[in-house]
């Protein structure tokens with residue numbers, strides 16, 4: 001399948017890295033399994049992708065030692081949807097989890113198919129945001145990500161000094177981050193010191209597009225984030 005000929009269109013797959021321990025949340029179970037609006041945080045992400053018929057597969061990558069996955073299996077008849085699969089190949093870092101998931105599914109994906117990598121800790125993702133990314137980035141060989149432009153004044157603190165830095169052109173990366181499968185797999189295999197998928201693709205010399213996301217797609221990182229994200233989801237913003 002090649003996008004260059006213009007006679008084929010890529011297929012789209014979601015890969016949800018869900019193998020983190022959520023240490024900053026300081027909860028007894030990983031944050032992706034905490035209940036939010038009656039469902040596990042992780043399941044809100046799965047449901048957003050399942051609501052998009054263009055997403056052909058939803059792969060959730062958990063830790064090999066995950067003991068909470070049954071909370072998902074037991075609660076959701078949607079699992080009958082053949083598109084969902086759970087892979088127990090999470091790694092020690094987010095990058096390893098994503099790379100292991102790509103490797104495990106490489107038999108299903110053609111090189112030019114697109115993978116959308118989305119944090120299990122961003123339950124406020126909506127089908128509208130997914131479609132915004134897909135529609136804007138689908139034909140870009142460099143891929144692209146949801147992100148938010150910085151709206152506040154930015155300060156850098158070093159020891160006891162503070163300096164103001166320009167916010168011009170600064171964006172805060174969100175997910176999904178969407179790339180051609182083969183490109184992302186190569187980039188993550190080649191570059192280990194990256195915090196997100198876009199960083200690896202940038203290291204390959206490419207320029208992923210920035211697509212405006214939404215505050216409702218905030219990552220749950222610290223304890224106060226859970227109530228914030230719940231409020232934003234209830235407000236139904238970002239549609």
Ligand SMILES: Nc1ccn([C@@H]2O[C@H](COP(=O)(O)OP(=O)(O)OP(=O)(O)O)[C@@H](O)[C@H]2O)c(=O)n1
Pocket residue numbers: 016017018019020021022023024025032061090091092093094095097098118119120121122219220221
């Ligand atoms: N080895 C890892 C580390 C993180 N993640 C996933 O990457 C996403 C975003 O990472 P982050 O918010 O840092 O999650 P944690 O690493 O779990 O949080 P912490 O850094 O507080 O431990 C989460 O969905 C998390 O499950 C993963 O799949 N595998």
Ligand SMILES: C[C@](O)(CO)[C@H](O)COP(=O)(O)O
Pocket residue numbers: 094119172173174175195196197219
């Ligand atoms: C990928 C990401 O969501 C972009 O903002 C973020 O980097 C993931 O969180 P982490 O703490 O860096 O793993």
